[in-house]
Amino acid sequence: xxxxxxxxxxxxxxxxxxxxxxxxxxxxxxxxxxxxxxxxxxxxxxxxxxxxxxxxxxxxxxxxxxxxxxxxxxxxxxxxxxxxxxxxxxxxxxxxxxxxxxxxxxxxxxxxxxxxxxxxxxxxxxxxxxxxx
Amino acid sequence: xxxxxxxxxxxxxxxxxxxxxxxxxxxxxxxxxxxxxxxxxxxxxxxxxxxxxxxxxxxxxxxxxxxxxxxxxxxxxxxxxxxxxxxxxxxxxxxxxxxxxxxxxxxxxxxxxxxxxxxxxxxxxxxxxxxxxxxxxxxxxxxxxxxxxxxxxxxxxxxxxx
Numbered sequence: 001x002x003x004x005x006x007x008x009x010x011x012x013x014x015x016x017x018x019x020x021x022x023x024x025x026x027x028x029x030x031x032x033x034x035x036x037x038x039x040x041x042x043x044x045x046x047x048x049x050x051x052x053x054x055x056x057x058x059x060x061x062x063x064x065x066x067x068x069x070x071x072x073x074x075x076x077x078x079x080x081x082x083x084x085x086x087x088x089x090x091x092x093x094x095x096x097x098x099x100x101x102x103x104x105x106x107x108x109x110x111x112x113x114x115x116x117x118x119x120x121x122x123x124x125x126x127x128x129x130x131x132x133x
Numbered sequence: 134x135x136x137x138x139x140x141x142x143x144x145x146x147x148x149x150x151x152x153x154x155x156x157x158x159x160x161x162x163x164x165x166x167x168x169x170x171x172x173x174x175x176x177x178x179x180x181x182x183x184x185x186x187x188x189x190x191x192x193x194x195x196x197x198x199x200x201x202x203x204x205x206x207x208x209x210x211x212x213x214x215x216x217x218x219x220x221x222x223x224x225x226x227x228x229x230x231x232x233x234x235x236x237x238x239x240x241x242x243x244x245x246x247x248x249x250x251x252x253x254x255x256x257x258x259x260x261x262x263x264x265x266x267x268x269x270x271x272x273x274x275x276x277x278x279x280x281x282x283x284x285x286x287x288x289x290x291x292x293x294x295x
Contacts, residue, residue, distance in 0.1 A: 086230020
C-alpha cells in the first residue's frame with residue numbers, strides 16, 4: 001500500500017534530498033513511523049515528545065488539513081497523497097502568540113480531538129521561545 | 134542581499150498599512166533558484182491579531198501548490214509588526230521554516246515612515262541583510278549628477294546595525 005508523501009525543503013535532509021517519498025500505513029501516525037524507519041529523525045520533526053502533531057508543520061491528506069481529520073489518527077488509504085509544509089506564522093510577541101495559538105480554530109480542532117495536543121502546545125511554544133533567546 | 138522591485142515593496146507596504154493595526158502577511162514568489170521575487174501574493178492572517186500572524190493552512194496549500202506548478206518558490210515571506218520595530222521576534226524565529234527565503238519585516242508603527250528590513254533565519258540564527266530596491270523613483274532634485282557606477286534607478290538600504 002503506497003502513499004505518496006511530499007517533503008518540504010527544510011526536511012529534505014532526512015530524505016537524501018528527495019522531494020517525494022513513499023510510505024505505508026493505515027493512519028498518519030503509522031505512516032510517519034514507517035517513514036522514520038527509512039528516514040531516521042523525520043518523525044521527531046513532525047511529532048512532539050507528548051505524541052501530538054508538531055505546531056510548526058501543516059500536514060495535509062489530499063486536500064484536507066489533518067488537524068480536521070483527527071491529526072495523527074487521520075485514516076489513510078492506498079493512493080492518498082500526503083503533503084507536509086512548514087507552518088508560516090509568527091508575530092511581535094511570544095506570550096500573546098501563545099494565546100493566539102490557543103484561539104486558532106485549527107489548533108482548537110486539534111485540541112478537541114486530541115487532549116494530548118492541548119497539553120503539548122503551550123509548553124512547546126514556551127520551550128521554543130527560551131531556546132531562541 | 135535582497136533585491137526587490139519598488140512596485141512589490143510598495144504593494145507590501147500598502148498591504149501592511151491596510152491591515153494595520155492587525156499584522157499583515159504574505160509571500161513573494163519567484164522562479165526556483167533565481168533569488169528574484171516577482172509575484173506578490175498577499176495572504177490572509179488567519180489569526181487576525183495585532184501581535185500574531187498565521188497563514189490559513191488551506192490558502193497556504195493552494196498557494197504552495199500553485200508555486201510548485203509554476204516552478205516557483207517562496208523567495209520572500211513577509212509580515213508586519215504594528216507597534217514594534219521590524220526585527221524578528223522569538224516567535225518568528227521558532228516558526229521560520231523556509232531556510233531559502235528572505236524574511237521581510239515591515240513596521241507600521243510610524244504612519245509616515247517606511248520601515249522595512251530583511252533577514253535570513255536558518256536553524257534559529259537570524260542574520261540581517263541589506264535590501265536593494267530596484268527601479269526606485271528618485272527625486273530629480275535630490276541628486277544633480279551621477280558618479281560612474283552609481284545608478285539613479287536603485288536605492289540601497291544598509292543593515293541598521295543591530
